[in-house]
Amino acid sequence: MSADGPDRAGDGSVDATARVVDGAAATDEERQVEAALRPRRLAEFPGQQRVRDQLGLVLEAARRRQAPPDHVLLSGPPGLGKTTLAMIISAELEQPMRITSGPAIQHAGDLAAVLSSLVEGEVLFVDEIHRMARPAEELLYLAMEDFRVDVIVGKGPGATAIPLELPPFTVVGATTRAGLLPAPLRDRFGFTGHLDYYSTEDLQRILVRSAGLLEIEATRDGIYEIASRSRGTPRIANRLLRRVRDWAQVHGQHIVDHEAALAALELFDVDQQGLDRLDRAVLEALCKRFGGGPVGLGTLAVAVGEEPDTVETVAEPYLVREGYIVRTPRGRSASRTAWEHLGLTPPHPGVAQDQLPIGEQPGRLDH
Incomplete structure (x- = not known):
């Protein structure tokens, strides 16, 4: 980096693709580590107190009725725990979970294949649900409301729609852009939870837990420095913790303290306000x-x-x-x-x- 700002190419553009805060270049090993740090139960989920209490009520009522809960829509910026909450819903209900994403469902037939293989009570998690193709969305309307899909057999004038009954199941949709969801789809979710950015105190609790799971020795000042630069996002906080740990190990330290956090975050171009x-x-x-x-x-x-x-x-x-x-x-x-x-x-x-x-x-x- 030059003294007056980011490195520039010959045409004056900025090379700004390498970002430690968004994980664009995250390896498979890092994704596995991030998955291992996810809370398994609602009681372990930090922050988001209002959403956690509301969701806990919905799940407890469903357990007492011995029936699948209403469909759940989780919205909010990336890295705040939407996927983690979906997995927690499956664990709390003690039901299997099927995972897919909006970009992967571009045809109604793709969705029909997934829906027809669900078992009773199963949780279907659709990440980035706002990016589903329109024909698939229209098929999902019927499946969510009536637990039925119409399978089209044949083509042209001779095509026939065969109704296929589905067992009761729960759709958990996650989106970073709730405004792009069409109203008919949004209205079919019985519970909508919006996740907000975390406070520094909540991020400190998350980092203390993550440090314990990763067997990282860390001081309170070191944890605070990382949390205060994590943009209110647990995913970024955990990633920065691992980068500070790497710096400490390479430089012969066995503890993540304030000095190690300052040096590592400066190396990775994360300033005091969390800007990269x-x-x-x-x-x-x-x-x-x-x-x-x-x-x-x-x-x-x-x-x-x-x-x-x-x-x-x-x-x-x-x-x-x-x-x-x-x-x-x-x-x-x-x-x-x-x-x-x-x-x-x-x-x-x-x-x-x-x-x-x-x-x-x-x-x-x-x-």
Whole structure:
């Protein structure tokens, strides 16, 4: 990294693909470790107290009725525990679990094959359910409500729909973008739980538990430093814990303390606010190259060498939540917090970019 910011290619773009906070390059071994750290029961699940209490009530009522619970929809940003909660639901009900994902179901026949093989009481977990193909969604409507699917036999005028009865089962859907779910599908879920970002205190409890499972000796200060930079996300916290452990082992230490956490997180470009290379690249592009904006998403993505979807779904949610970026009708603008974080002076002293009237804001059209 250069002294004035992220490394740039010859065309001025930023190499911001290697991110320790999103696990884009996570190995199979790391995924296995992450799976081993998942809580197995609802009582072990940290944080999300309201969702946990509501879900516990739904599951206990279903157990007392000796019937499958209503279908469950879990929404929220990545890494907050939606998959873990789905597995907990299966464990609490003592029922088998079938796992699939929205992108894997692109035809109604794909979904029909899965549904027809379910047993009574089984939990069907559909990750990223908002990305299912429309024909499959329409088939799922009927299956969730009436426990029935219509299998089409033949083609053309001679095609015949044969109804196939299904045993009662429970769909658990997970989505990072609940607004993209069509209303008919969303309305068929009897319980909807939204997961929020975790507090630093909750992340500390998670890291203490993870350190114990991984047999990592850690100090309270070291745990706090990792938790405070984890963006309110357990997945990121656990990943950073393993990277700090690696640093400590390589440097001849056998304990994750405050000094080890500081050195390792600096090595992996995670600053005190939890911003990493891509986050800072976005802020630098906004402030240094576009004068604070507003600038369109596509233009901003080109400036940092990423796809627009990556900037919008990976970097932007945290930057907007923490007040570094403001989304306006004409594009993304840098707030005063962003300028101050980069050690720069806003171009309009006393007036934040996001407070200018839309008609007075220079910049590019959003798209």
